[in-house]
Amino acid sequence: MAEQVAIDRIRCDGHGICAELLPEMISLDDWGYPIIKPSPIPLRLIEHAQRAVEACPVLALRMTRVSKAA
Amino acid sequence: MSMLSGGPHPALPQRGREIDGGLRGDALVRELERANLLGRGGAGFPVARKWRTVKANGNGRAVVLANGAEGEPLSRKDRTLMVERPHLVIDGALLAADAVRASDIIFYVGNEHRAAVSAMRRALAERHERAAQRARLVEAPAGYISGEESAAVHYINAGDARPTVTPPRPFERGIDGRPTLVQNVESLAAAALHASGALNGTALFTTSGAVRRSGVYELPPDVAPEAVVDLAGGLAKDVQAVLIGGYFGSWASAEEVWSLTLDSNSLRARGLTLGCGVLYFLPADSCGVDATARIMSYLAGQSARQCGPCVFGLGAIATATRRLAERAPQAEDLARLARWSGLLAGRGACKHPDGATGLLRSALEVFADDFVAHQQRRCITRRALPDHSRVLAEAVA
Ligand SMILES: Cc1cc2nc3c(=O)[nH]c(=O)nc-3n(C[C@H](O)[C@H](O)[C@H](O)COP(=O)(O)O)c2cc1C
Ligand code: SF4
Ligand code: SF4
Numbered sequence A: 001m002a003e004q005v006a007i008d009r010i011r012c013d014g015h016g017i018c019a020e021l022l023p024e025m026i027s028l029d030d031w032g033y034p035i036i037k038p039s040p041i042p043l044r045l046i047e048h049a050q051r052a053v054e055a056c057p058v059l060a061l062r063m064t065r066v067s068k069a070a
Numbered sequence B: 001m002s003m004l005s006g007g008p009h010p011a012l013p014q015r016g017r018e019i020d021g022g023l024r025g026d027a028l029v030r031e032l033e034r035a036n037l038l039g040r041g042g043a044g045f046p047v048a049r050k051w052r053t054v055k056a057n058g059n060g061r062a063v064v065l066a067n068g069a070e071g072e073p074l075s076r077k078d079r080t081l082m083v084e085r086p087h088l089v090i091d092g093a094l095l096a097a098d099a100v101r102a103s104d105i106i107f108y109v110g111n112e113h114r115a116a117v118s119a120m121r122r123a124l125a126e127r128h129e130r131a132a133q134r135a136r137l138v139e140a141p142a143g144y145i146s147g148e149e150s151a152a153v154h155y156i157n158a159g160d161a162r163p164t165v166t167p168p169r170p171f172e173r174g175i176d177g178r179p180t181l182v183q184n185v186e187s188l189a190a191a192a193l194h195a196s197g198a199l200n201g202t203a204l205f206t207t208s209g210a211v212r213r214s215g216v217y218e219l220p221p222d223v224a225p226e227a228v229v230d231l232a233g234g235l236a237k238d239v240q241a242v243l244i245g246g247y248f249g250s251w252a253s254a255e256e257v258w259s260l261t262l263d264s265n266s267l268r269a270r271g272l273t274l275g276c277g278v279l280y281f282l283p284a285d286s287c288g289v290d291a292t293a294r295i296m297s298y299l300a301g302q303s304a305r306q307c308g309p310c311v312f313g314l315g316a317i318a319t320a321t322r323r324l325a326e327r328a329p330q331a332e333d334l335a336r337l338a339r340w341s342g343l344l345a346g347r348g349a350c351k352h353p354d355g356a357t358g359l360l361r362s363a364l365e366v367f368a369d370d371f372v373a374h375q376q377r378r379c380i381t382r383r384a385l386p387d388h389s390r391v392l393a394e395a396v397a
Helices: A017-021 A043-055 B025-034 B047-058 B077-084 B086-100 B114-125 B130-134 B149-158 B185-195 B225-231 B254-258 B264-269 B288-302 B308-325 B333-340 B352-366 B368-375 B388-396
Strands: A002-007 A026-028 A034-036 A061-066 B062-068 B102-110 B136-140 B180-184 B203-209 B215-219 B239-244 B250-253 B278-283
Touching (some): A002 A043, A017 A026, A043 A061, B025 B047, B025 B086, B025 B185, B047 B062, B047 B086, B062 B077, B062 B149, B077 B102, B077 B185, B077 B203, B086 B102, B086 B114, B086 B180, B086 B185, B102 B114, B102 B149, B114 B136, B136 B149, B149 B180, B180 B185, B185 B203, B203 B239, B215 B225, B225 B254, B239 B288, B250 B254, B288 B308, B288 B368, B308 B352, B308 B368, B333 B352, B333 B368
Parallel strands (some): B062 B102, B062 B180, B102 B136, B203 B278
Antiparallel strands (some): A002 A061, A026 A034, B203 B215, B239 B250, B239 B278
16 A cells, blocks of 8 residues: 545645645646646655645645555 | 437327336346446446446445436437437436435436426326336536536535535435436436347437538447438538537547547547537538637636636636637747646546546647647638738738
8 A cells, every 4th residue: 555645626725835845746737736746655755745734724635545556 | 229219300208117127137237237338428437337336335225316417518419318208218217226226316407408307307207116206306507517427416415516526426425425326318218228128239429510400319339420420411511520529528530530430449449439429520611729719718617616727727728729719829829738738637626627628639639730820820721711910921922
């Protein structure tokens, strides 16, 4: 099992804090909304990811478990 | 037996149950799997697989939601089916409810399709089965998004026809929190015909554009597009491209279309989909950039305005495509469209951005020369019309 960042697109209002805290996995599009890499989070970034999840002002992010095969 | 009497002319509606006896329950699910019946609402998902999942999740308290919203602007087949064969749709819903062990059935019918709403209401009143008497008809609000499955569930649960975040998908948690089978009305009618052993695998198509008689036609799978054109009275004009599958589908060039067969597998192999069976024939003297701009404006306007990438991304795409169509683009419009067309899929709560950008990508391919010309403020198909920049360019050459 690996972990990924999942986003609630309806909640997200493009604050962009997540991209600042986890630039390895999250970039922003032309309108400031996050583009999340589909790959599992590398172990060394898990803590950063957790911090980004906690920092989102509208609680749009969470960690999800994915099977590595997926 | 087929779904329609053939052609756009209404048959005499039946007065009661059409499918009596035949396959039910798991045997029917196995038959639908063997026949590889795919959903006709747009996404083409295997019907048998969905029934199995809902049955497994449902524990006898699942719900069947027959989707007759038909928000797709170029489609007429669902409302035609509901008007001509309401009992067949009901038969399909009853068989589905039996197979997935659902205790409730809801018919979700587009409120603008008045004839379909009354035909379904009348037919329901004529039925004596308990499940049919318990069934409800809910009128779906107008609009493209109302027919999306989570929007339908949300509307019925809470009066709000905007999609919700998934998971949970409706087959996990839908109407009143119960596992819900959302199935297009044509898929249900086809399942009923499979149960009776009567379906020869036909599907409904809505044709419009350069054909002489726009309308809904029923055809066997594997037919060539010429067969559809023949039924529709032939071509009134030359065709340059065909929109296959509606606003959720793709453009295909005329040369490509005439070499196709209209079944899901061969279409899929070409990166196309039958979607909801729409075939729009773009006349040779119409501009593909302009046609695409109209569709993009419509789709951007239909966004449920909940998700940033959909609201702003589709909005920006519609504006840039419109500028190109008007031959008044900004310097980077075409390059931006190409980039944005790959940027939005999977980034909305529902698949609206995926459908819209899929259509845009096909347009950028099929009308590639036209888009380049428009970026240079020219139009290939409308060169007969006054085009001042071209006249000017030739005058100074
Ligand atoms: C934006 C959007 C609009 C949709 N509108 C309809 C619709 O009007 N009617 C319909 O049957 N399915 C519609 N769908 C597809 C449904 O979400 C769902 O997949 C379908 O009803 C399932 O039935 P099927 O498997 O029999 O096709 C729409 C999907 C999207 C993303
Ligand atoms: S921090 Fe939250 S609201 Fe801001 S862009 Fe990221 S997910 Fe969206
Ligand atoms: S993707 Fe667009 S249409 Fe779908 S829920 Fe989000 S805003 Fe609404």
